[in-house]
Amino acid sequence: MTNPISDILNETELMFLIGTNPTEAHPVIGYKMRKAARKGVKLVVCDPRHIDLVDEADYWLRLKPGTDIPLLNGLMHIIIKEGLEDKKFIEERTENYEELKAIVESYTPERVSELTGISVDDLYSVARLYAKTDKAMIFYTLGITEHICGTRNVMSCANLAMLTGHLGRPGCGVCPQRGQNNVQGACDMGALPNVFSGYQGVGVDAAREKHEKAWGVPLSGKVGLKIPEMFKAAHEGQVKAMYILGENPVLTDPDANHIRKALEHLEFLVVQELFLTETAEYADVILPAASFAECDGTFTNTERRVQRVRQAIDPIPGQANWQTICQMVTKMGYPMSYNDPSEIWDEMASLSPSMAGINYQRIDEMNSIQWPCPTTDHPGTPVLHVGKFTRGLGLFQPSEHIPPAEMPDAEYPFLLSTGRILQHYNVTTPYSPGISSIWDKEMSEVNPQDAEKLGVKTGDKLKVTSRRGEAITNVKVTDRVLPGVIWMSFHYNGTPTNALTSDGLDPITGTGEYKVAAVKLEKI
Amino acid sequence: MLVELVKLNINGREVEAPAGSTILQAAELAGIEIPRLCYDKELSPLGACRLCVVEVKGNRLLPASCVTPISAGMVVDTESPAVAEARKTILELLIANHPLDCMTCDKLGDCKLADYCYKYGVKDSAFAGEKHDYAIDDSNPFIIRDLNKCILCGACVRACEELTGADNLSYLNRGFHRKATTAGDVDYIDSDNCVFCGQCVAVCPTGALTEKTLAGKARRWDIDRVRTTCPFCGTGCNFDLAVKEGKIIGVLSNPDAPVNQRMLCVKGRFGWDYIYNEKRLTSPLIKKNGKFETASWDEAYDLIATKFKEIKDKYGSESFAALSSARCTNEENFLVGKFTRAVMGTNNVDHCART
Structure with missing residues (x-):
């Protein structure tokens, strides 16, 4: 997130949500959004599904799955046509505006309405509202990224924010809510094939040499x-x-x-x-x-906030994970020895300029610190891109519409979309006796019209088949989903939803297209 | 924007507070704590319990300090004899219809009602009368609701509406029969609107709403609280793990949590019990003839070191790949990256950021 979570209640005047279901996937952020909406902050929800926050929204743009780029281009088209763009911001802080203008030119409200299913009136209203609101935040999650055009979707969100100068200020920004407790931190730590910690490229000689010196071995510069x-x-x-x-x-x-x-x-x-x-x-x-309760360490949340994880009980397997990794690696002939996880952090920080000012003592004193934090007297950085983007000028990277890799057809007539439900997390919650005593099986969402045709009611079972696999699921009949769509979570090993999902990948990130696949449904 | 400061006198001290503050807030700024039950700084003011009454010079009534704004030159006494007498009477009225089973109540030690009764020396009530006999709702694995202990402060109702926005809890009936309950007055488990965030439990000042996992496990003062960060989703909520004799027995909210204050969701507040699932792996396992057999750490490390080295020597560094974890700590992720790069000689390390 370019901006802190606290901006939701303290700063912003408009929340623009696209491809995110916060009250289930990031509940406390979702609860704060609902509170903000109820005290008058405007709320726009772009989602094919009737998520909870739709009930609080000023506008619900119920787009067809996989049409995010046309929607965003269409909003930018109107903003430019009506002269609502932030000319000063574009001039001083961005480049490649002419290409953006050229590409969105053909995304007229009428064409976009046809592609997305959203009314022309709503397109005008939301474009004007977003452009004219001084402080507006864009929120997205995997509904944007889990498409073959995921990277292009993200860039389109950034284009919209730059076009209207909604970056680099409190209450603004482009805010992806990261899905897992430490997905931000795992990236920051260099658990990625192209960068060391702090996003230092493995192909950059200076970065590699620094690490070679610290670790005492030659390192590969080839991206993994x-x-x-x-x-x-x-x-x-x-x-x-x-x-x-x-x-x-x-x-x-x-x-x-x-x-x-x-x-x-x-x-x-x-x-x-x-x-x-x-x-x-x-x-x-x-x-x-060992679980989180058995280890000392840190997690970094979606707003780049580094916080402590503290050991509360003895590790159930007898030792913490960092100790296991160190012992395994030492056995391989590379001595790895630390007294405490704070020493691991310190080694990382000494190699990573953007986190060099963070240490355990400061986290204890300040409760948490948001990176970038280059020195130990730096207070941390709640808002990114103030005055200048990391790369200098903000680059508009416009995109044409890219339809999903696999769409429903005669043989596989339903569109499968997937996601997380409130009560479960990807991996551990099915092992929680409390949670699993209530939420123990998949309840796939099917529209009443389709349910009637399939002859199923809530609680009945369906066999879902795609070109790659099949799964049996229970049905929940609800108009939360559009006709022609089945929505499933992926939490239950009794219904392995990812046996069905598409093999389409975003070519840049390798992210799977979990949000769109073609399936057939049969009552069993 | 400059906020106008108002000068007033509290307990003989000249104090200042921003215009628009209540007497209770002004006192708090000056380090003076006024007893309160229904007031909660994260919730809208209600003025229901009257325990925060104070004496204001020139006012013949005792106003509730949580809803009375300050004015310049106001002279306030928060602990005058009249105030103490009023609070004592209020407490006697409250406990007239409250089970005095504090010796077995799980909330004792963190019960404001008991704390204030102790402070004002209230042992029992002069107002004998009818008592409620509500059935205890323990229909779900997370929350025990004992409405007999409810003092109608409305904190749960406000938390449900104002913090979570679930709008599940509200008031029902009038007078003696008034209760703060779920939509349709059903058990929590049958309540369609309840998302089991437990915000109602976190704000309840008495034993009316308590964490089921703590029931009978520990007196509040015997609980060690270890502040940590939630292992679910990327919001980064903080909470305290409640530990008794080396075992986690629950999660307690912490108002100092930077992101979430006392707000949590069902996973963060109640999903921690996977830690003690009997299916946890407790020792290394080595697969022999297709079956996993228990092994010592050294046996496991020896086999790993031998095989990884063998494969690296035979096929080269690029034949190895590591998957690190978005659920593990920064430190563990850093070590996996270091191991992959420095020891295995490849950048084939990734985690589920993209999947």
Whole structure:
């Protein structure tokens, strides 16, 4: 997030939500949004599904799945036509505006209405409202990114914010809510194939040399494999061994059968996990992991806020995860020894300029610190891009409409979209006795019109089949979803939704198109 | 924007507070705590319990300080004999219809009603009369509701409406039969609007709403609170793990949490019990002939070191790949990156940011 969560209640005048269901996926952020809307902050919800916040919204743009770019281009088209763009911001802080203008030119309200299903009137109203509101925030999550055009969707959100000067100020910004407790931190720490911690490129000589000196070994400058590439390489025999920490790709990654086959092909697999997961079943060695309550450390939240994780009980497997990793690596002949996780943080911070000013003592004193924080007297940075973008000028990167990789057809007539529900998290909650005593099975959402045609009512079972796999699910009949759509979560191993999901990937990030796949439904 | 400061006198001290403050807020700024039950700084003021009454010179009534604005030159006494007498009477009225089973009540130690009765020496009530006999609602795995202990402060109703916006709790009936309850007056488990965020439990000043996992497990003063960050979603809520004798027994909100204050969701407040799921792995396992067998750490490390080295030597560094975890700590993720790069010699490290 470019801006802090506290801006929702303290600063902003308009929340523009696209492809995000905060009251379920980020509940406390969602509750704050609802509170803000009720005290008069304007709310626009762009979502094919009737999510809870629709009931608080000034405008609900119920777009057809996979038409985010046409919608955003259409809003920008109106803003430019009506002269509502922020000319000073565009002139001083951005580049490539002419290309944006040229591309959105053809996205007339009429054409966009046809593509998205949103009325022309609503397009005008929302374009004017967003452009004319001084402080407006855009929020998105995986409804934007989990498409083959995910990167282009994100850029289109950024284009809209730059066009109207809604960046670099309190109450504004482009705010992706990160899905997992430490997905921000895992990226910040360099658990990515192209960067060291602090987003320092592995191909950048100075960054690599710095790490070579600190770690005392030569390092590769070749960008590594992304997850989908790893599994493809495993499938094809180039990757022979894997170490997997706290991930269950068989349940959570798209096209699960492909993942299973890839894991089968490995010569050696080590999994460090809390439970014997579907993925751990494929392991040659399993190392028992400690939960968050058994480890000291830090998590970094969606607004770049570094906070402490504190050990509350003795680790159930006998030792914390960092100790296990250190012992395993030391056994391989590379001594790795720390007295305490704070020493690991300090090593990382000494190598990462954007986090160099953060240490455990300061976190304890200040409760939390938001990076960038380059020095130990720096207060942290709640708002990004004030006065200047990280790259200098903000680059407009416009895009044409890119339809989903797989759309319903005669054989697979329903559109499957997936997501998270309030009561569950990707991996651990099914093991919570309390949670699973109430929410124990998939309840896929089907529109009443379709339910009638299929002859099912709430509680009945459906077989869902895609070109890649099948799953049995219970049905919840609800007009939360459009006719022709089935919406499923991916939490239950009894209904492995990701056996169905598309193998379409965003070509830049390798993110799967979890939001759109074609399926057929049969009553059983 | 400059806020006008108003000067007034509280308990003989000249104090200042921003115009528009209530007497209770002005006192708090000056470090003077006025007893209160229904007032909660995260919720709208209600003025229902009257425990925060104070004496204001020139006012023959005792106004509720949580809803009375300050004015210049006001002279306030927060603990005058008349105030103390009034509070004592209010407490006697409250406990007239409150079970005095504090010795077994899970909230004792964190119960404001008991704390104030202690402060004002209220042991029992002169107002004997009818008492409620509501059935206890323990229909769900998370919250125990004992409406017999409800003092109608309305904190739960306001939290449900103002913090979560679920609008599930409201008042029903009048007079003696008035109750703060769910829509349709059903058990929590049958309540369609309830999202089990537990905000109602976090703000309840008495034992009316309590965490089920804490029931019978510990007196409040025996609980160690370890502040930490929630392991679900990227919001970054903080809370305290409630620990008794080395075991986690619950989650308690912490008003100092930077992102969420006392707000949590069903996962953060009640989903922690996966930690003690009997299916937790407790020792290394090595697969032999297709079956996992328990192994020592050293056996596991030896096998891993041998195999990883063998594969690296035979096929090269690029034949190895590591999946790190968006659920693990920064420190663990940094180590996985370092291991992959410095030891295995490849940048094949990723995590589920993209999947």
